[in-house]
Amino acid sequence: MTFRRLPSGGRIDRNRPVGFTLDGKRYRGFAGDTLASALLANDVTLVGRSFKYHRPRGIMSAGVEEPNALFTLHDGARTEANMPGTIVDLIDGLTARTQNAWPSVELDVMGINQLAAPLFQSGFYYKTFMGPTKGAWMFYEPFIRRAAGLGAATEAADPDRYETRFDFCDVLVIGSGAAGLAAALSAAGGGGRVLLVEQDSALGGGLLSEPEQDGWLQARLGEIRNASNIQALTHTTAIGLYDDNMVVLVERHDHRQPDPAKGQARQVLTMLQAKAIVFATGAIERPLVFANNDRPGVMLASAVRTYLNRFGVAPTGRAVIATNNDTAYAAAFDLAAQGVEVIVADSRTEIPADLQRRNSIEILAGTSVVDVKGKNTLHAVLDGAEQRTITCDVVGMSGGWSPVVHLTSHGGIKPVYNAAIAGFVPGGFAKTHSGAGAVMGTFGLNAAIREGAAAGGGSIAIAAAGGEDRPYAIVPTWMPPRRKGKAFVDFQNDVTAKDIKNAHQEGYHSVEHLKRYTTLGMGTDQGKTSNIIALAEMAELRGLPIEQAGTTTFRPPYTGVSLGAIAGRTIGGHFRPTRRSPLHDWHAANGGVFIEAGLWQRAWYYRWAGDTPESAYVKEMGLVRRGVGISDVSTLGKIDVQGPDAAEFLNRVYVNGFAKLPVGKARYGVMLNDDGIVLDDGTTTRISETQFYMTTTTAQAGEVMSWLEFLLQTQWTDLKVQVASLTDEWAGMAISGPKARAALELAFPGVDVSDAKLPYMGCLDFSFDGVPIRLLRLSFSGELAYEVHLSADYAISLWEHFLKTGASLGLKPYGLEALASLRIEKGHVAGLELDHRNTLDDLGLGKMAGKEKDYVGKALRQRPMYQAPERWSLVGLELLEPEKRLRGGAILFAKDDKIEGHGRGYITSVTWSVELGKTIALALYNGGLKHVGEEIVCAFPLKNELTRAKIVSPHFIDPEGKRLHA
Amino acid sequence: MRLACPHCGPRDYSEFRYGGDASKQRPPHGTTGHGTGDLQTWHDFVFLFDNPKGPHLEYWQHVLGCRRWFTLTRNTATNEVGEPK
Amino acid sequence: MLERRSALAVAHPFAWAALTLGEVRGFTLTQVAGFGNFAADVAATAGALPETSNQAVESNGRTIFRTGPHAFWFVGPENDDLAARLAGKAIVTPLSSSRTRISIEGRAAREVLRKGIPIDLHESVFTPGMFAQTGLHHTPVLLHCTAEQRFELYAMRTFALNVWEWLEDAALEFK
């Protein structure tokens, strides 16, 4: 088992040597190498240990299907595990580590798993850890996780940058082999925008390993470069096909060594919308199943050829090619041409004459490789017509080809079995899809070109390649010859032919059961080389034709995708959008401390009042109760409701009447959903006969807007009403406290804001300094209070004006914490109480509802269940143990209840009452105010706390509303 | 998935919000009596839905776009959508 | 004296070789909607209205977007009195403060926008004069192509700074 780099040939750039390390040891390769080809060139053939049995493994393939040669790349935060070396472009300084072996791949102590092999046979987990012995999993898990596994991910944050983007094209061509190139050129000839994607580092597909067709390839690549309407992307994998021709592409830039500081993305995920898709995804060669077919040096025949022709890496002495079909002969002839002695063991008794005519190789018809022995030197054991053991450097095996039907199946079209090629081909296509080349089971080069040209629209002729297509012939062999020794089907998950027999014996017949029972196809390679073999074996065991055994379901992604590519830049500060009030910049510059409230950044408290929220909000509350404060309420939803039927419309959506609301007056309103549950509350002001200014809660603004639009556009289309969101147009600030009117008088000299002119729930529109101002006398705090609304552009300017003119009154800003606490004292419900489970009555608002009129939610509000006396409804609580705390979310129990289960309610909001000098809370409690005066227990199991409290009216202050009307 | 807004034309589904089953008629306004007579009608409208595998008439709103509400038929098994109305 | 302040007052406009990001200030945005034949009345005052949902019309110093079957946006100069002139003829909602107008210009403009906007922005498809009401970073935006390599993005005011930050980050590779 020795390989060497040939002195010339291949598509590597011998003028650009590249240094890299494996397990700390330095090696050299060339630009154009993959990690795998460079390792082979350095004669590194043992590159890992297998998943369960820790068997030594080498490189099996030259592509995405690689099950064995998985590496952990890079160091530190850039550590990336389980990367197939066959798809890793060799870049200077690349560090790679082998996986699943300790202390090294050469000397792996876990190799002992081979002795404990029965433990790891199919169904092991199920038999051992399900049912009565389930507890055993706890004991064995750490051992199993350590013993069987892949590479480990880093826990450090990924320092690289990832992008996501949208794109569109007329024709997407997936795969750039002969069929794909022909399809792209043909489609471009039709004038459309063509996108050609190739997962490999170069365009060409299988042609990259066929030097004799290089003339045709280079000519087509030239045409592709010259076509202004073809965009060709290498390193780009179509990982999934989704509804309506959306294809997700992932482009990898590692070979460019992107610098995140310069905004260069390591990977780019594109959500591509294609009008038409041509699948030219090719085919993957299958291994043969025989004893010890996993020994390093046993490779796919096509991979041997690729390493030879594309990378200039060849076995040094002798090669055995084991096959059941014609394609492996190409590798045999190419090896022979390089002076390698080649023996072909062809399990078929009849071999096409044209293959036999060439005498550079020895062909053994009717002969199979049944076992491979040896560690450093391979001994291929041949059986059948010829029985001998051949010492060799490599065994190239070919069990036939599996068309890459993964993407074509993502839309739900199952592939169908084509007996002529012994493989599954697409079971059909959507109208705008087509396939060409090997994916269709078409293995002739010129046939693939013709199919590609037709799939691309056939608008221009595509030159034929040299030579005649020869027919493809295969006599499939699935089951291993009867020999001792493990014969692997799924190399990555260590699933053997015997495991499949076991599954069959135990009744796991369906392919979906087989997969789960044996873990077949569940590795990072998703069974690209193994699934078809396994289901063919199962079909044989069941005595069914393969087409009746069915396939497992193909799901995205086709190959592994980093989480970074999926997240893109939706991380950190861009995890979700941030919404800022028009007053945000002022808060930020003047000691405001922010808190997230939904998407909003809100001013939580201000530094003038303290350095912690606990100290600050109490001081800010005091300001409002005793003097005057100003607060940012711009986050409230604001809606312009206009039209001749506006009053009728509002009268329908609110439970209370709005039809007769006088112009210049505001009214508090509550909306229900159709199911009778409270949707939202707010105040709405009549601006004119046909115009209203609605406000909603911050949290429900979007929901209410959509709901109003729904009713107007789909249900009450006869109502002449237009709604428009003003949430972003208007800023709002509350001026609250006994001195609020004085503050307004100072701010707006000459404007009459007397109680007579602007009574409680009144509205005054006027112009100040040329800017329209809407002054509403509303109170959330229970104090004399106003809301000033104006165009958001002027918000900071007016806010500063208030602070300046109100300085003599001690006017200062107060934040969200104080705002929310003041309303608790007043007993106003807010988002925390409106939990989308409560009715009007639960919130003590039942009397608001119009008796005579119809309104949204009226019918279902009257459901008997909603009328039950024992519903959780609004109460106030007072803390009875001052040294303890009340906590939001605490579960409430009656004094003598056993503390278990869901209790009789829960605390929604808690605050320190400045007015009462004690901790108070709002809560929802079974039976509500019937229990006023009772002592209850508030349980907070997270902190193991039990706290006594007393049920009181939720209106802690000024229940008669004298202050409001002051 | 692409949905066609009747005003803006075909757009990515991320611009829309789903608005539920449109196959049933919401009881008209003004028909809720003073008692509980039509409770059953409303109950059935709000709570009882078919869950078909296949064509399903649905409400959608072009919420990031023109904010139109419209209906279309979507095949719940394949996500094939029909013309918007 | 009350002063206007943009939602992007703290943002830093930039002009790189491939990309310029800036703000267009001083405009009047008036939403005009109505019932029945309101459009005829509006046209009598404001000039011809666009018929299609994707092509803006320039008329009387204003850009007019048809934002819905029965709604238009008029983007006029800073002290446009259109709202007053249309009073009584249509449902008029002044929205000048509600949108922040971000300009994106340069050869990288389309690629930066592609990172967030799910519509076809190819030069041959989204051509000067066209617009779309769509989404960017989960927020509603109106994107207007004003020239081959220049766009104006009307972002919600309260999201505008975040949209700006998002664009700035998306643009980084073109610095």
Ligand SMILES: [Zn+2]
């Ligand atoms: Zn739309």
